[in-house]
Amino acid sequence: MRIDIRDGHLGDFEALLNLYREVAAVPGGLLRREAEITPDYIRYFVEHARARGLSVVAVDEDRHVVGELHGWVPNIRQLLHVMSDLTIAVSPRAQGQGVGRRLFEGFLARVRERFSGVERVELFCRSDNARAVALYKSLGFIEEGRLVGRVRDERGFVADDLIMTLRF
Ligand SMILES: CC(C)(COP(=O)(O)OP(=O)(O)OC[C@H]1O[C@@H](n2cnc3c(N)ncnc32)[C@H](O)[C@@H]1OP(=O)(O)O)[C@@H](O)C(=O)NCCC(=O)NCCS
Structure with a gap:
């Protein structure tokens, strides 16, 4: 599959709504379930990424959006060296x-280029999300902590959440 990575823009709104709904319909990945992927949720992260962070999208050869990654620096003085809220x-x-x-390579390259004050990139990930954990570790993220039983799904299944970080 031929993929290009580019900055996200406001015209991606509908594509992001469809993408996140499609991904959230499959259990075990995103924290939010399909019904929680609302236009307000997409607007929330698009606006935060535009104001204080980054959104990168992956497009296929037909220019369809097949992936997205975003994050932002919290609006808190003592956290201005942290890129957080990654999804x-x-x-x-x-x-x-x-x-x-x-997506991660494009995102991290842009963080290094545009956010010279950022020294720490952090994310949460379910400990049983094997593909995601393997990807983050291979990119240099370390497991910094485990939040035991933080995630409980609609069937009552409980999973741990990992806090994973990459230090520049
Ligand atoms: C997790 C996710 C972002 C990974 O993206 P992806 O495009 O599927 O992953 P990639 O093909 O880039 O693979 C990256 C790495 O994952 C690992 N990996 C791939 N498939 C795997 C599998 N089935 N089991 C375990 N590890 C696997 C490999 O280490 C691979 O590295 P490689 O390049 O050396 O082969 C994607 O699967 C996804 O969106 N999942 C649903 C939502 C989600 O889980 N989001 C993350 C929440 S923390």
């Missing part, structure tokens, strides 16, 4: 083909 979603039909890796 990544790759369409189920594009997973396992290197899209997630390309």
